[in-house]
Amino acid sequence: MQDRETEQGETSQSGDLLTAEGIAGAAGGEVAVFEQSQAVVKRLQRFLHSRPLASPSAVLLLAFIFFSIAGDRFLTATNVSTILAQVMIIGTLGIAQTLVILTAGIDLSVGAITLFSSVTMGKLAVTWGWNPWLGLLLGIALGLACGVFNGWLVTRLKLPPFIATLGTLSVFGALAQWFSDNATIRNSDVDAEAGNLLWFGNIWEPFSGFRITYGAFFMLVLYALFMYVLQRTAWGEHIYATGDEPESARLVGIRTDRVLLSVYAVAGLLCGIAGWLWIGRIGAISPIPIVNANLESITAVVIGGTSLFGGRGRVLGTLIGALIVGVFDSGLSQLGFEPLWRVFAVGVLVLVAVALDQWIRRVAA
């Protein structure tokens, strides 16, 4: 019941649509009423169309307020910093996923690349005892290479992104298992050989109780960077144009294949960096697949208001989406709900977000 209430922000908006149509239907001859309520709906649709961050922000705010009132331990500096630490991997992968989804693609291999990069860093820098910075750099470069491979499959072999990355999900995942010899490297060994790999797990405490990991802080820096890149540079604009109408983009001279290749490459690079973050997060190097990394990064993008059809959305929305999931996680567990209800709530949010997107996209003059 609680979960339903917290989604008020979303449902009340689509609820307006229903009542407006209901009134119009019931009124029959009352044209004035019909036009008036239609105008309200139209205005709302236009508002949401021009402000893609409005609905995810409202949901996050309402969820935050609700859990702060309902659970007395929710609004504490410790809890907020815990939520930030928990979303740092999904948040970072969410940036990669946003880039790909903006081009109307999807990347199912983000979790596998992240894992492959992190075990490679461990193998080179710890097991083989290479220079720890070289090991780190090669691990990140491997992420980039995996991304380039995805991009090659999509642009050269013309494979649909879903299929291409479904394949590489298995390929990179299996390679990660093989290269790591399926062995975990313990925290003490990592610390002794390559302490730099654990760097993102360090904690910065700007004031008492609020402890933010370097990793979570770094994730926020990445968001700032990609907000700039997507909204203020030609590359960002070309990503939107490529996802929106590829044929139009080609006709105005954008080399859409290059844009796509670069997007998958940058996504891979971000996954490589996430591999480093992952080591800091779990404090060891493990060959166990990162559970749900793919689906949760897609969930964050979708809840954040980015359209799966490409060309619409904001990377900041993905951060908000990841935080919404984090807030539900933390809030519901504090209220004593079983984890299954959190899964349920996130599922409902995804459905509402996609339905809302479909409706907003129908905005026309």
Next chain:
Amino acid sequence: MTTTTTQTPVLEGRGLTKRFGNVTAIEDADFELLPGEILAVIGDNGAGKSSLIKCLCGAYAPDEGEILLDGEPVVFKSPLDARDRGIETVYQSLAVSPGLDIAQNMYLGRELRKPGILGSVFRLLDRSTMRAHARKQLSDLGLLTIQDIGQAVETLSGGQRQGVAVARSAAFATKVVIMDEPTAALGVKESRRVLDLIRDVRDRGLPIILISHNMPHVFEVADRIHIHRLGRRIAVVSPESHTMSDAVAIMTGAKEPPPEHAGAHAGG
């Protein structure tokens, strides 16, 4: 006033041939666009007029023949090549990105960056300049009923979108604007505005190639009409000397074309 015979065509095609396997789309076709005119290109479906236009705008490379721009032979490897030489095309699909705003669409693919280090190192777009130029261009063409230059193109009407596409071409073209069926998707009122717009662009000195199936629109705005039939130019007529039914009859082969180039110098 100079006569047309002494004018160098802005864009000229001589003996253009384009084949696709066994199919010959155009054969030994000529084409001539004079300075400051609106030249309509009409022809039945399959007559090869779109292949002709695609050769002229760089989308196809002709198998034979040559293209001259201001009397100089040119070879276009792609539409971008032609665009770099000052030939802009308004595609029937408009080639706009619906989710981006008006200013973004006008500069899409040739964005301006801020001067100095902000632009060269940080790749920062110069949005304010692009918006100012876009606004000026639209108001010059009397299109500023569009309230907000930051409005997404998908929120505009069909005619307004056409306006954005035309304004973009007019802003960047230095030689020729090619318009492919600009009124095909529009209602009566919006078509009227677009026809006015075409004249405005012409009056600012840019010659226009207008491809259209709509005979009333062609006869309303064209200075000369290039009639294409069976892969080649069969006649060039003037709207003053020929009626709409004459043009249609020549186009479909029901009527003999006037003697070679009879209409070409009309109005000169």
